[in-house]
Amino acid sequence: MTAFSIGALLYEGKAKRVYATQDPDLVAVEYKDDATAFNALKKAQLQGKGALNCRISALLFEALEAAGVPTHYLGVEGSCWMLVRPVAVIPLEVVIRNRAAGSLCREMPIAPGTALEPPLLDLYYKDDAYGDPFLSEARLARLALVTAQQRADLEALAHRVNGVLRPLFAAVGLELVDFKLELGFTADQQLVVADEISPDTCRLWDRATEDASDRILDKDRFRQDLGGVVEAYGEVLKRVQGVCPSPRVYG
Structure with missing residues (x-):
């Protein structure tokens, strides 16, 4: 990671970890491979799920941004990291x-x-x-x-x-x-x-x-x-990539 450094863990949810960075106006979000359902009563690890969700979310946030919808999104770094504004x-x-x-x-x-x-x-x-x-x-x-x-x-x-x-x-x-x-x-x-x-x-x-x-x-x-959860998510990404550009890299 080049343009930012990871600080303290601010929050960990079912599917993501949120970290402070050296910039108070910048937060780093790590997408996890954890899958949960029914208020976390059902759990599993699905390899690759985090990377897919990170990329799909980035593309959709950028589509919203292009349409004038405000979001917290700033860019991505690597396969599983997203940089956002604190909210x-x-x-x-x-x-x-x-x-x-x-x-x-x-x-x-x-x-x-x-x-x-x-x-x-x-x-x-x-x-x-x-x-x-x-x-x-x-x-x-x-x-x-x-x-x-x-x-x-x-x-x-x-x-x-x-x-x-x-x-x-x-x-x-x-x-x-x-x-x-x-x-x-x-x-x-x-x-x-x-x-x-x-x-x-x-x-x-x-x-x-x-x-x-x-x-x-x-x-x-x-x-x-x-x-076929990961395969389904991969199909969604493939289709969304057909109409959205590659997500921007932060920095």
């Missing part, structure tokens, strides 16, 4: 659903695959100790995590992200079924997209495949014991 992450998971799948179909009488127009936006409290629960209007108000204006801004930003990613994936034969975002504020109080955007955080279906299992190219392959 105070809002403890909310913002989920955009373009089609019904997963928990939505368990919680509501909606058939899997049903198109949701307009896309459905759900907010969840980001806290593993509580199981990342869904937030009703009253619960969100009780927690007071964001002001009314901040909520409006974060929801608008999430829809902008969907407006960029959905046609991008469609152009390479992938259906963006749903995805989750983490958003936060930079030191100058700019609201930005943070964390990652990858098959770990998106449901992606191959539009040319009818079989409900074979079409899955995301973390559901791990959740459902379908196998």
